[in-house]
Every structure is written in C-alpha cells, then in structure tokens.
Amino acid sequence: MRSVLRILRKDLRVLRRSPLALVVLLAYPLVVAALVGLVASYANAKPRVALVDEDRLPASIEIGDRTFRIERTIDRVANEVTLVRLDRDEAERQLASGRIVALLVVPRGFVGDLRSMARSPQLELETTQGGLSIRVSQQVQALVYQLNRELSDAYVEANLRYIELLLDGGRGEFLGQQIDVLGLESARGLLDELPSGPRLDRIREFVRTAELALGETDDALRATASPIELIESRDAGRTWALSAQVQSFALALTISFLTVLLAAAALAGERDEGVLGRLRRGLVGPGELVGAKVALAAVAALVVGLGIAVAFGAIIELGDVEGGQPWSRLPLLATGLALAGASLGALGSLLGALAREGRTASLVAILAVLPIVFIGLVPREVAPAAAVLSSAFPFAHGLSFFTAALFELDPWTALLREAAWLVGLTLGYGALARLAVARLPA
Amino acid sequence: MAEVRLLSAHLLSARHVSRRFGGHVALEPCDLELGAGETVALVGANGAGKTTLLSILAGALDPSSGTVERPVAVGWAPQRPALYGKLTPRENLELFAALAGAPIAATDLPDRPAAELSVGQRQRLNLALALLGSPPLLLLDEPTASLDAERREELWSLLAEVAAGGGAVCFVTQNLEEVARADRVGLIEEGRLTFG
Numbered sequence: 196m197r198s199v200l201r202i203l204r205k206d207l208r209v210l211r212r213s214p215l216a217l218v219v220l221l222a223y224p225l226v227v228a229a230l231v232g233l234v235a236s237y238a239n240a241k242p243r244v245a246l247v248d249e250d251r252l253p254a255s256i257e258i259g260d261r262t263f264r265i266e267r268t269i270d271r272v273a274n275e276v277t278l279v280r281l282d283r284d285e286a287e288r289q290l291a292s293g294r295i296v297a298l299l300v301v302p303r304g305f306v307g308d309l310r311s312m313a314r315s316p317q318l319e320l321e322t323t324q325g326g327l328s329i330r331v332s333q334q335v336q337a338l339v340y341q342l343n344r345e346l347s348d349a350y351v352e353a354n355l356r357y358i359e360l361l362l363d364g365g366r367g368e369f370l371g372q373q374i375d376v377l378g379l380e381s382a383r384g385l386l387d388e389l390p391s392g393p394r395l396d397r398i399r400e401f402v403r404t405a406e407l408a409l410g411e412t413d414d415a416l417r418a419t420a421s422p423i424e425l426i427e428s429r430d431a432g433r434t435w436a437l438s439a440q441v442q443s444f445a446l447a448l449t450i451s452f453l454t455v456l457l458a459a460a461a462l463a464g465e466r467d468e469g470v471l472g473r474l475r476r477g478l479v480g481p482g483e484l485v486g487a488k489v490a491l492a493a494v495a496a497l498v499v500g501l502g503i504a505v506a507f508g509a510i511i512e513l514g515d516v517e518g519g520q521p522w523s524r525l526p527l528l529a530t531g532l533a534l535a536g537a538s539l540g541a542l543g544s545l546l547g548a549l550a551r552e553g554r555t556a557s558l559v560a561i562l563a564v565l566p567i568v569f570i571g572l573v574p575r576e577v578a579p580a581a582a583v584l585s586s587a588f589p590f591a592h593g594l595s596f597f598t599a600a601l602f603e604l605d606p607w608t609a610l611l612r613e614a615a616w617l618v619g620l621t622l623g624y625g626a627l628a629r630l631a632v633a634r635l636p637a
Numbered sequence: 638m639a640e641v642r643l644l645s646a647h648l649l650s651a652r653h654v655s656r657r658f659g660g661h662v663a664l665e666p667c668d669l670e671l672g673a674g675e676t677v678a679l680v681g682a683n684g685a686g687k688t689t690l691l692s693i694l695a696g697a698l699d700p701s702s703g704t705v706e707r708p709v710a711v712g713w714a715p716q717r718p719a720l721y722g723k724l725t726p727r728e729n730l731e732l733f734a735a736l737a738g739a740p741i742a743a744t745d746l747p748d749r750p751a752a753e754l755s756v757g758q759r760q761r762l763n764l765a766l767a768l769l770g771s772p773p774l775l776l777l778d779e780p781t782a783s784l785d786a787e788r789r790e791e792l793w794s795l796l797a798e799v800a801a802g803g804g805a806v807c808f809v810t811q812n813l814e815e816v817a818r819a820d821r822v823g824l825i826e827e828g829r830l831t832f833g
Binding site: 198201205208209212213468469470471472473474475476477478479636 | 736
C-alpha cells in the first residue's frame with residue numbers, strides 16, 4: 196500500500212509539472228461535451244424552408260367580419276422552421292443545392308378559396324429526400340395545423356355572426372353579397388300578430404325551437420372546431436443546458452476522457468521512462484503499479500468532477516434557476532466520482548499496458564473512449580444490445596450513478612446497483628491490467 | 638552451454654536461463670554464477686543478447702526458461718537511464734530509496750528535472766540509483782557511456798571497492814580497454830554466452 200501511495204504521489208507531482216498536458220486533459224473533454232451539445236442543439240435547429248407566394252398574399256384578409264393578418268400569422272406560427280420568402284425558380288435552385296430543405300408554395304387562388312369558405316385552400320410542400328425531410332414535413336404539418344386553428348377560430352366567429360344574424364335579423368354579407376335578414380326573433384313577433392290556427396302554431400313552434408337551438412350553437416360550434424384543446428404553460432424551469440441530464444452527462448464524459456487517458460498514458464509512461472524494469476525488481480509489483488494508476492484516476496475524477504459540479508451549481512444559483520443545485524448530494528456525487536474514476540482508471544491501465552508506449556496508449560485511449568461514451572448514450576429502449584454492451588464499461592454506470600446521486604428522490608437502489616457494477620468493473624479491468632503489466636517487457 | 642564456475646559464496650546464480658521475443662531467440666539457455674569479490678565483463682556485438690542477459694540477471698526481465706537466484710540485494714543500472722524525467726535528481730533518489738527502504742545521503746544535486754540534465758549527468762543519476770542501499774552485487778549495462786574520463790575513473794575505483802568488500806560486479810561494455818578491469822570475460826554471440 197505504501198508503494199501505491201508513493202507512486203501516486205509521484206504521478207501527481209509529474210502531472211503538476213506538465214501544465215500543457217493538464218490543460219489539454221481538462222479542456223479536451225469539455226470541448227467534446229460542448230461539441231456534443233452543439234450536435235444535440237442542431238437536432239433542435241430550425242431548418243430553412245422557402246415560402247413561395249404565387250398568390251401574392253395580402254397583409255390581411257377579411258373572413259366574415261374578422262380581419263385575418265395572414266402573413267403575421269404565418270410568421271408567428273412558423274416558429275419551428277425559418278421561412279425564407281423566395282420566388283419559385285430561386286427556391287427550386289436552393290432546394291437542389293441543399294440551402295433550403297423544403298419549399299412551401301401558396302398557389303394561385305389560395306386567398307379566394309380562403310375567403311369563400313366554400314372549399315379548403317391548399318398549400319403545396321416539396322421536400323428533398325434527405326434525413327430532414329420527415330422532420331420538415333412534420334413541422335410544416337404543425338404549421339398548417341396552427342394555421343387551421345387560427346382560421347378555424349375566424350370561421351367560427353364568422354359563422355356565429357351569421358347565426359346571430361339569423362336570430363336577431365339585420366344587414367349582413369354572404370359570399371360578397373349584401374343581404375337583409377328578418378331574423379327568428381322578428382319572425383316570431385310577426386307570427387304572434389297573426390290569428391291562431393294549427394298550421395300557424397306549428398310554424399310558431401318551429402321558430403321557437405330554432406331560436407333555442409341556435410342560441411346554444413356558440414359553445415357547440417367552438418367545441419366542434421377544437422374537440423380537444425391543448426393548453427400549454429411555460430414555467431421558469433431549468434434550460435436544457437442546465438438540466439440534470441446534461442450535468443450528469445458532462446461529468447461522466449469529462450471524467451471518462453480524463454481518467455482513461457490519464458491512466459493509460461501514466462502506465463505506458465512508466466515504460467517510456469525505462470523505469471518499469473527498475474520498479475519490477477521487487478520495488479513495486481504489477482498489481483501495485485495498476486493500483487497506483489487506479490488511485491490516480493480516482494483522485495483526478497474526484498477533483499475535476501467536484502470542480503465541474505461546483506461550477507454548475509454556481510451558475511444555477513447565480514441564475515436563480517428553478518430547483519437549484521442539490522448541494523446536500525455532493526458527498527454522494529463524490530463517492531460516485533471516485534468509484535467511476537477508479538473503474539475508468541482500471542480500464543485505462545489495461546489499455547496503457549496493452550499499448551505499451553505512451554503516445555500509442557493516448558491514441559488508443561481516445562479511440563476507445565469515444566465509442567464507449569456514445570454506446571452508453573443509446574437508450575435501452577432503442578437498442579437493447581447496445582445497452583447490454585455498454586454495461587461492460589464504466590461510462591454508463593457512472594452516468595446512472597451521477598443522475599441518481601444528484602436528482603433522484605429515492606436514489607439508494609440505483610446507487611447501490613451502480614456502485615456494485617463500478618467496483619466489479621474496477622476489479623475485473625484491474626486484474627486484466629495486472630496480467631498485462633506483468634507481461635510487459637521492461 | 639556456457640561455462641559454469643562455482644565459487645564458495647555465490648551472490649547470484651542463473652541456471653539455464655533463456656529468452657525469446659516471439660519467434661526470435663535473444664538468449665540461448667545459459668548458466669552464470671557470480672561469486673564474492675568477482676568482476677565479470679560481458680562483451681559482444683550489438684544485438685548479441687548482452688542487455689537481455691543482464692536484465693534477466695537483474696530481475697527486470699523474466700526469462701523464457703531457467704531460474705535466477707539472488708540471495709543478496711542487487712543494484713542495476715540499465716543501458717538507458719531508468720529515471721523519471723519530470724522529477725529532479727533528488728526526487729528520483731528519494732522515491733526509489735523510499736520504495737527500496739534504503740537511506741540516501743546525496744548532496745549537491747542539480748535542482749532541475751532529470752530530463753533537462755546532460756546525458757552524462759543522467760548516466761550518473763542512473764548509477765546513483767543502482768548504488769542506493771549499497772547493494773553487494775552490481776549489474777551495470779555500459780556504465781561508463783557518456784561519462785567523462787574523471788568520472789569513469791571514479792566509477793572504476795568505486796566498483797573495485799565493491800568487489801574488494803566481498804561484493805561482485807557484472808558489467809556490459811563495448812570498450813575493450815575496460816575488459817581488462819574484469820576477472821572474467823563472457824562473450825555473447827547471437828545469444829550464446831561463452832567464457833574465454
């Protein structure tokens with residue numbers, strides 16, 4: 196144990212004297228995390244869609260007695276895509292070159308159909324066959340859905356105005372024609388002035404029933420237009436960048452790169468320096484040497500991981516973000532960082548011993564960590580085989596541990612399960628690394 | 638098979654040791670014993686197997702076959718200085734002394750990383766590490782390489798003292814003048830050890 200501590204102290208001293216390596220070791224995973232974040236945010240980016248207006252949409256049109264600002268409505272509801280107004284030829288060119296991903300055409304006659312309320316106006320969508328086409332179709336469908344809702348409201352208002360006209364009578368407009376309507380109320384008044392009789396009584400009864408029925412039309416018509424209404428509310432919760440998952444992911448990704456690379460390079464470095472032979476002459480056994488690298492990785496993970504958690508926490512507190520940072524869980528997180536760091540360090544030691552030489556070990560470590568990280572991010576529901584495979588590596592267990600430690604209300608089951616995995620993986624990879632070190636030429 | 642020479646007090650005894658690297662035989666099976674007061678030189682062309690044999694004798698490399706008995710502490714200086722470049726000479730000495738449980742009494746050491754020392758200074762540090770704890774048996778791979786004339790003489794005096802004090806020295810050299818310092822000379826040709 197003393198040998199392990201002495202080698203660990205030496206490694207920490209060597210690390211402290213390699214500021215460039217230290218900066219790269221810390222910066223690289225953070226850059227990778229930022230790039231992954233960018234890719235993730237690209238998934239939410241707005242695709243450019245051309246709006247080809249062949250009908251010369253007016254700024255506003257009258258539907259019923261309601262002014263419908265069509266362009267403003269399109270701009271408002273098109274928040275999922277970036278609409279670029281182009282003529283047809285230019286839009287076709289840009290679609291072919293990939294500068295836009297779809298073409299939304301407002302054909303001639305659109306406004307006329309819209310005004311008439313007699314037939315549905317049509318929009319035309321043309322997309323590429325790229326991977327974004329399904330997403331764009333969905334977003335344009337969402338846009339049309341939103342437009343339909345706006346129009347539906349306008350139509351309902353217009354129809355209700357007609358019903359009001361039928362009930363109360365007066366002057367109105369239908370299909371561009373000015374009309375005078377007697378109204379059911381006035382009709383009933385006129386009928387009351389006439390003498391009673393079975394036939395007139397039937398007409399009076401019909402007028403009364405029609406008045407009652409049309410009087411209830413308001414809510415029914417609105418309900419028919421929107422059978423199910425989704426009410427959205429936005430609370431002041433965390434942004435995506437500060438979410439629990441992102442914090443756990445940033446921690447797991449950073450310490451994975453840091454510790455695997457560090458342990459692999461440190462172990463291979465013993466051979467590069469030529470001291471492996473000297474150490475193995477009864478001074479430090481292969482198991483102790485691996486133990487020192489595992490301890491180095493655990494210490495590095497603990498220090499860097501807590502630093503990241505504190506930085507996250509400070510940002511969250513300064514930004515007064517909903518929920519705050521779970522400071523009381525830091526001891527649990529520290530335990531997870533040390534366990535995950537040790538496990539990743541054992542894996543790194545194995546890679547370092549197999550690679551035999553420092554530069555090769557660093558390269559192998561980077562090449563190994565990337566797929567381990569990405570396979571650990573594949574949801575179990577999407578690819579069960581990937582989940583099984585990733586369970587053989589510490590990244591996924593570290594990620595689960597951090598998530599449970601920081602954000603689950605009742606984390607103990609998950610913590611114990613993941614801790615057991617991490618300890619098991621440390622012992623397994625450590626044993627393999629010990630064998631590889633014992634076979635390593637001096 | 639190499640010559641076996643039995644002395645009354647063996648400080649090292651290697652029997653039938655050989656080494657293969659994959660399909661390449663670096664060292665044919667050979668025996669070697671080092672007795673108290675003895676100085677042995679190993680000579681041979683580049684790649685003949687001298688360093689391989691010395692590394693096996695020192696315990697830095699496992700033999701493919703055979704056994705090595707080391708009843709006493711062994712000091713080993715490999716051909717390429719085995720030290721941590723980022724540590725100062727004192728830190729290197731302190732680390733290896735602590736690992737070996739040996740005291741150090743070094744003074745006047747350069748206070749900069751070993752990687753920044755001259756080749757000769759690094760070789761002296763390499764030898765100093767081999768001498769930690771004053772082991773009675775020294776295995777030195779080209780110990781005078783990169784040393785100036787004064788340091789070389791100092792080293793030979795020291796090695797003579799070790800042998801005179803009941804210890805033993807086995808060194809590899811390419812320099813035929815240094816062979817005269819040895820009681821016995823082993824010649825290694827294509828992995829075969831013979832004593833003339």
